[in-house]
Amino acid sequence: MSTVQTVTGEIDADELGLTLIHEHFFSSDEAVSAQWPHIRDRQQEHDLAVESAEAVKGHGVRTVVEPTAMLLGRDVQASRELAEETGLQIVLCTGIYTYDYLPQFLANRDADFIASLFVHDIENGIQGTDVKAAFIKCAADEPGVTPNIEKIHRAAARASLQTGAPIMAHSRPASGTGPRQVEIFLEEGVPPERIQIAHTGDTDDLGYIEGLLESGVCIGMDRYGLDLFLPTAARNATFTKLLNRGYEDRMFISQDFDIPIANGLDWYPPEVLEQLQAAGAATDWGMTFIFEEVLPALSEAGMTDQQRNTILVENPKRWLTAS
Template sequence: MRTVEGDLPGAELGVCDAHDHLFLRSPRLPGEELSDADAAEQQLRAYAEHGGRGLVQWTPYGLGRRSGALVELARRTGVRLVAATGLHQAQHYAEEPPSDPAELFVQELTVGMRGGVCGESPRAGLIKVAGDFHGLGPYARRSMAAAAEAHHATGAPIAVHLELGTAATDVLAFLCDQREVPPSSVLLGHLGRCPDVRMQREAARSGAWLVFDGPSRTHHATDCRLFDSLADLVQQGHGNQVLLGGDTVTATARAETGVPYVTRVLRPRVARELGEQVARQFFVGNPARAFTVQWKS
């Protein structure tokens, strides 16, 4: 597991929020920036008070991820933080994408992320890319091709934003069938935003990680159907592929739910509804396996 403080055994993650954001900035979200380090620290401390030990930030290159601040936050709070390289959808950038994204991803995974301050330039621990609504356009394919190239060079897992939970089969066909990325290295984000249980079962049969990360999105079909999906996947024998997170992407979401919701509300409810053993699997065992990598460089 590659954290902002260095490589550690996967067991060091403990109870883990597998998809969230402490820092994020996008021209698509004016006035909703997450940029305050003190506020991020308060979020992490409240998260830790309810048992949180690890958090994976999916904010990719160019969206204000504040890699140097992540190092200081990890040191001050004791929460293990994993950071991302990668590219989101083109609409989230005001400037042109890097000319060679694969080279950028590899550099940030093996040498250090761009944008560190005060000499802090930690390495990323995963690659984040994004699909489109019910398909993959040219930009998405270019980003995913670069992610696959970087995965083969480093071993890093690839986390994928599924637009409104769609196009999981397209993503798997492109990354796994065409680009030969093992499904066990692919994390399908936002799977719960399209509450189609049959689609979720099909994605599960691929062997990919199934990421349910909706508490901050009250206008999506997330919490209201989350436990139906989770119970079904456990019943179908796919509980060992499920990851849970908060995906707090805006200041509004931070005020309404925030990172602490994952340990304060979500984990206890999983334990009540599905049992403590399943809760431990979702929040401890599965993240330890998903983010443990045999790094090639």
């Protein structure tokens, strides 16, 4: 029997059901909120998270995979309270979310040491609890794969090889980070099907996307609603072309919705958020957008119910289950 770790314990992989692979109920700039906790309203964050959790449950979602890692404010207690209150299954990660910066503690230690931290979260539990991480998160963005980013990717790969946990790598197609990220994981010996290159759907460059898929990895079409990176119509057209080319077994769909960010509680103050919204950056962004607009449009364009089930149920199960 294959099992998956959730914040409320280990479950049979068959119990995952309909799964959103990339959403953020909680996030914070963790150094800031650790030093000035008065700027956070945890009750408001909890209430907003409950609201989205209930909304996705209304669309049949049973599991949400939350890639909130170190430096993005992973909070195992808040996640567990949310899961216990709503009955939603939440899957947490280990890993580091940075585009280059590392705190001194990690800047002065090597990839194997960082891997041992990831392994700790997967085998022992997160933040002093017995809640175990189910996958490993890392990132590359505008600065590219810098030496620090390469070190974290190698650490993620080594922790994956030791534990069987899959890897989700935030990427930035506009900076062409994906191929080098994949190359590092494969150099380290990670099986390609255990690797998910998140945010690949931010581009409609099929040559770039198929270049990644040819290496055998999975891709995240996971930022629906973030029009600032790519509008929905272009995301849908790309999605349909990839389905027609037979890639359904390695595609994920999600929104990368981040509740604190979307509500002006963290990265951006409310007035900056208003300017972004006025510019059309993320008009439709939300945790139920794909169910309300995107999936119906994809079905209209030819996606079968079986393909929909593969992408939202079977792929998450296969990727999260150690082989």
